[in-house]
């Protein structure tokens with residue numbers, strides 16, 4: 001993907017008025033519990049969880065396989081309805097999928113019978129935009145992810161990394177306020193994965209969008225996130241909320257900095273299984289470590305200012 005992303009300023013008219021004028025993408029999860037099945041076959045995937053993700057934050061959810069990361073993400077996407085509790089985005093209760101929340105999956109989930117251009121234009125077309133608008137939006141995002149030359153190809157003709165760039169472009173083409181990503185780079189080779197991470201950060205800083213990103217990979221979480229939410233093993237709950245204060249912008253040389261090693265040790269120790277961790281004597285749940293305790297600060301400088309879309 002091009003490291004140089006195209007400015008979106010000229011395309012702001014496509015964005016909703018609300019998105020252009022004020023901060024959007026505020027996710028609030030209140031007392032959400034998710035259980036699949038009923039009766040003897042009932043299985044709890046997510047224990048009672050509450051979260052407040054602020055507009056424009058980049059949040060990674062980290063945890064062992066099967067702990068409920070995707071299930072929690074899917075409750076924000078509207079694919080899974082919580083058994084109890086509420087999820088709201090910008091004050092609106094989530095009752096199903098919506099264009100305000102873009103989703104990117106590990107398996108690129110593109111329409112194989114549509115060209116790359118038509119895959120990207122799909123959302124705007126469903127939203128009733130004119131052919132001219134769809135074409136303009138598709139061209140913008142094709143350029144943004146460096147795939148203009150492949151506009152008329154089909155997904156099967158592209159590499160995995162290229163297909164995932166289409167997946168991201170397709171999700172962004174609706175100008176969502178929230179981008180939900182479920183291990184989006186898990187199927188890519190190591191080199192492509194690093195490049196995709198860098199370019200995702202470029203797009204994120206350009207858009208000012210809220211990102212919730214599920215991963216197993218501690219390095220990936222630290223490199224990308226403002227906050228790392230660590231989930232316990234199944235049934236999952238958030239047991240740590242770690243604020244990453246490492247300076248931005250972050251790029252490849254930054255990965256070799258000793259500061260990163262100490263952050264990695266810190267997150268790894270918190271995300272490791274912890275049989276001996278103190279628990280709440282009433283519920284038996286692992287104790288939540290307040291974020292003020294969890295903050296580690298490697299560089300004192302604040303993160304680089306975000307460009308305003310307004």
Ligand SMILES: Nc1ncnc2c1ncn2[C@@H]1O[C@H](COP(=O)(O)OP(=O)(O)OP(=O)(O)O)[C@@H](O)[C@H]1O
Nearest residue numbers: 036037045063064065066067068069070071072234
């Ligand atoms: N639709 C479903 N019906 C029944 N059980 C489900 C469903 N979706 C998820 N589960 C169960 O919920 C639990 C959590 O699954 P989930 O996919 O959210 O975990 P995960 O942390 O994302 O795992 P991984 O990292 O391996 O993808 C698992 O026990 C899984 O079998």
